[in-house]
Amino acid sequence: MSELTGSRSGSSADRIGAGSISVNHFRSYEDAAVAAYAARLRAISSPLVGEPRAWQQCELQARRIFADCAESIALGRTTVTDSQIAEVVDLGAIRVRQSIHLTHSVRAGVILFDTVLEYLLKSIEDAGEDDSERVDGYTVAVRALQQGIGRRLEVGSIAYDSFMLGRVREVHEQGHRKLAREIHDQVGNSLSLAMRQLELYEVELGRQGGDVPPTVRAAQAAILETLARTRELVTELRRPSVSGCLEEAINQFVASMGDSVAPVRVWVRGLDEWIPQPVSEELFIMVRECLRNAFRHAEAGNIVVHIDIAPHEIQTEIIDDGLGFDTARTRAGDRANGLTGLQERADLVDGTLHIDSARGRGTHVTIWIPIKEGHGVR
Numbered sequence: 001m002s003e004l005t006g007s008r009s010g011s012s013a014d015r016i017g018a019g020s021i022s023v024n025h026f027r028s029y030e031d032a033a034v035a036a037y038a039a040r041l042r043a044i045s046s047p048l049v050g051e052p053r054a055w056q057q058c059e060l061q062a063r064r065i066f067a068d069c070a071e072s073i074a075l076g077r078t079t080v081t082d083s084q085i086a087e088v089v090d091l092g093a094i095r096v097r098q099s100i101h102l103t104h105s106v107r108a109g110v111i112l113f114d115t116v117l118e119y120l121l122k123s124i125e126d127a128g129e130d131d132s133e134r135v136d137g138y139t140v141a142v143r144a145l146q147q148g149i150g151r152r153l154e155v156g157s158i159a160y161d162s163f164m165l166g167r168v169r170e171v172h173e174q175g176h177r178k179l180a181r182e183i184h185d186q187v188g189n190s191l192s193l194a195m196r197q198l199e200l201y202e203v204e205l206g207r208q209g210g211d212v213p214p215t216v217r218a219a220q221a222a223i224l225e226t227l228a229r230t231r232e233l234v235t236e237l238r239r240p241s242v243s244g245c246l247e248e249a250i251n252q253f254v255a256s257m258g259d260s261v262a263p264v265r266v267w268v269r270g271l272d273e274w275i276p277q278p279v280s281e282e283l284f285i286m287v288r289e290c291l292r293n294a295f296r297h298a299e300a301g302n303i304v305v306h307i308d309i310a311p312h313e314i315q316t317e318i319i320d321d322g323l324g325f326d327t328a329r330t331r332a333g334d335r336a337n338g339l340t341g342l343q344e345r346a347d348l349v350d351g352t353l354h355i356d357s358a359r360g361r362g363t364h365v366t367i368w369i370p371i372k373e374g375h376g377v378r
Contacts, residue, residue: 033116053098065152069116092157105156262302265303287305314369
């Protein structure tokens with residue numbers, strides 16, 4: 001894990017932050033904090049420390065969070081590396097495969113917060129700064145600690161839920177296919193046999209010069225109708241389900257950009273039926289514009305799109321680990337039209353748009369849209 005702390009060494013490692021807490025002094029506690037973190041997880045029999053690969057991932061995230069706290073002290077402002085948080089997306093699915101429930105990650109996050117906070121306070125007390133200096137350094141570090149853990153848990157839980165939702169859909173599809181087979185093999189064959197018996201009865205009556213009774217004709221018509229409905233039902237059960245028109249549209253757009261763009265992970269929770277069509281179209285355009293900006297300017301290694309659809313609101317996040325940009329300067333420069341267009345589209349659906357970015361820190365776009373009865377575009 002030396003590369004994690006080594007990447008932040010150099011001039012900033014020797015600096016003293018705005019709150020005058022010694023960065024070197026705080027960093028000297030990193031190994032002790034990680035060891036205490038592991039011990040506390042063992043004390044509650046957490047599977048995260050019992051499984052080697054799981055612990056390796058936990059240690060990596062713990063050291064990164066510790067490094068963000070140290071960097072925040074050095075800079076005198078809260079700094080959280082969003083590009084590293086984007087890498088946590090896969091951890092949700094990995095936890096499922098490891099048979100580790102999400103609650104264990106939440107408990108580990110609480111324990112990590114308490115552990116790093118304890119060593120932060122210890123470094124402040126050892127350094128012996130005055131009260132005002134303690135408050136300044138303490139505030140930026142605690143914010144970095146809280147945001148680093150909170151964002152990782154948020155992204156991880158999204159991936160965990162999406163993976164579980166995919167498993168549920170898979171089970172449903174398997175159940176539908178099995179039901180389709182049973183209907184086709186049992187009900188369909190029985191109806192065909194009944195129809196064949198009536199046809200033979202009709203042939204026999206013809207040989208004897210008799211007419212087919214109306215009740216037999218009615219039975220034949222009913223069986224034919226039931227057979228047709230059975231075939232429709234089997235076809236419907238065997239039709240692959242899709243997770244939603246919005247997700248499909250975003251994936252198709254990403255695919256249309258070719259292999260030269262950064263990999264994009266798209267997670268959509270909820271039902272597209274909850275979104276009025278005009279709102280869905282506007283949201284797709286906004287997501288598409290954010291992705292285009294990321295493809296053109298960010299030089300990102302990973303891009304995550306998460307859309308959480310509820311009956312009363314839509315929460316959308318587009319996160320990349322690219323170059324980032326100065327939002328204030330961009331709004332005043334040549335690229336202002338793109339950001340203005342996004343804001344105008346958000347206003348049209350009574351939503352909000354927030355763009356969090358800085359050079360070297362990637363970009364995090366959040367779009368919130370309320371869903372109202374009869375909601376459309378203004």
